[in-house]
Amino acid sequence: MSDFKFYPHYVVWETTFACNMRCVHCGTSAGKRRPDELTTQESLSLIDELADLGCAHMVLSGGEPLLREDWRELTKRSKQRGIGTYMITNAFAMTPKIVDDMLAAGMDKIGISFDGTEKTHNYIRQRDDSYAQVINAFKWCKERNLKFQAVSQISNINIGELDQMREILNDNGTVDWRIQMTTTTGRMRGLSDMVLSLPNYAKLIDKCIEFRKLDGVKIDPGENIGYFGCKGTELIDGGIYLGCYAGTRVAGIESNGNIKGCLSMQEEFVEGNIRDSSFTEIWNRPDAFAYNRQFTRETAGGPCRECHYLALCRGGCTTTSFAQTGERANNPYCIHRMELEQGIQAPPDEPYIAEILARFESPEPVETDSSPRSTPDIPS
Numbered sequence: 001m002s003d004f005k006f007y008p009h010y011v012v013w014e015t016t017f018a019c020n021m022r023c024v025h026c027g028t029s030a031g032k033r034r035p036d037e038l039t040t041q042e043s044l045s046l047i048d049e050l051a052d053l054g055c056a057h058m059v060l061s062g063g064e065p066l067l068r069e070d071w072r073e074l075t076k077r078s079k080q081r082g083i084g085t086y087m088i089t090n091a092f093a094m095t096p097k098i099v100d101d102m103l104a105a106g107m108d109k110i111g112i113s114f115d116g117t118e119k120t121h122n123y124i125r126q127r128d129d130s131y132a133q134v135i136n137a138f139k140w141c142k143e144r145n146l147k148f149q150a151v152s153q154i155s156n157i158n159i160g161e162l163d164q165m166r167e168i169l170n171d172n173g174t175v176d177w178r179i180q181m182t183t184t185t186g187r188m189r190g191l192s193d194m195v196l197s198l199p200n201y202a203k204l205i206d207k208c209i210e211f212r213k214l215d216g217v218k219i220d221p222g223e224n225i226g227y228f229g230c231k232g233t234e235l236i237d238g239g240i241y242l243g244c245y246a247g248t249r250v251a252g253i254e255s256n257g258n259i260k261g262c263l264s265m266q267e268e269f270v271e272g273n274i275r276d277s278s279f280t281e282i283w284n285r286p287d288a289f290a291y292n293r294q295f296t297r298e299t300a301g302g303p304c305r306e307c308h309y310l311a312l313c314r315g316g317c318t319t320t321s322f323a324q325t326g327e328r329a330n331n332p333y334c335i336h337r338m339e340l341e342q343g344i345q346a347p348p349d350e351p352y353i354a355e356i357l358a359r360f361e362s363p364e365p366v367e368t369d370s371s372p373r374s375t376p377d378i379p380s
């Protein structure tokens with residue numbers, strides 16, 4: 001990674017910690033606003049700084065970003081600065097007027113959290129009327145031509161409902177479905193038996209592969225599922241997974257100005273606060289984001305350290321690996337690792353993958369201009 005150009009191409013921003021829900025799977029235990037959240041002026045200056053650094057995509061997240069009163073202003077500034085601007089919302093505060101305001105502010109697309117059939121979604125969200133509101137939000141977005149995506153966190157609670165969830169989305173005209181795995185972070189730290197068991201993780205991969213072959217809602221696998229081997233490669237249609245971009249092409253901002261490589265990462269990964277040093281200073285520190293920028297085979301652990309694909313994958317999702325093993329790259333939630341444990345060998349590398357692996361393993365510097373596979377997984 002040391003020969004890679006680092007810039008915050010994709011930023012996920014917890015604009016507020018306030019939330020109107022108390023979801024059992026919340027990756028950050030959001031609830032009450034932090035007492036020291038960035039002001040509007042600080043936030044607008046930060047957007048300008050990110051634009052100057054080359055930010056191309058910004059996700060306004062939370063907590064619940066609609067509870068931040070200046071979300072329209074932040075969206076407008078981000079768009080004025082040429083940044084693709086998105087929001088991830090639980091939809092509880094949405095109304096037709098909010099959809100109109102999003103369009104007027106220039107919002108490119110929103111993600112709407114959707115976590116199961118009515119009973120399950122309402123249980124996870126801890127509000128009896130939350131499912132009905134999600135269905136309303138799908139309808140309002142569709143009627144007004146605001147692009148949207150359903151975003152689902154999959155755990156042992158809802159893994160058995162994937163077929164029904166797909167039917168609901170098709171019935172409601174949803175064309176995009178991002179599927180992520182819930183990790184043992186935030187509120188789930190106390191509910192770790194609800195995080196997918198390894199057999200259920202394998203079922204999730206199978207379902208995603210099955211759904212991708214069907215007409216209807218299009219599946220967008222989250223960055224914390226898959227990785228090489230037979231099924232990992234099939235999951236992304238033979239494409240190439242280039243690992244975690246936290247702190248290299250992705251940045252996370254907490255509502256109090258703390259900076260991390262990715263918003264979903266644990267507090268151990270906070271690199272600094274923009275009230276002490278500017279984002280640019282934090283981003284450009286020679287020792288910043290060392291877990292990715294200075295990644296070597298020796299910094300990996302467990303089976304990842306010996307893995308054929310390590311130079312590309314770097315242990316997959318940092319948040320998931322660290323949550324499970326306390327190590328940056330020792331990730332049990334890898335379908336390739338699971339296949340090897342079952343004696344299933346990966347197919348021969350496509351020539352272009354073999355060539356890239358050989359280049360990465362060579363002592364000569366390697367230039368690459370790849371961008372993140374899609375989007376980092378987002379607390380929802």
Ligand code: SF4
Pocket residue numbers: 227228303304305307308309310313314315316331334335336337
């Ligand atoms: S075993 Fe580790 S390095 Fe290899 S593909 Fe899986 S997560 Fe990546």
Ligand code: SF4
Pocket residue numbers: 223224243244245246250261262263264265316317318319320375376377378
């Ligand atoms: S979601 Fe996981 S893989 Fe993606 S940037 Fe964050 S830590 Fe890395």
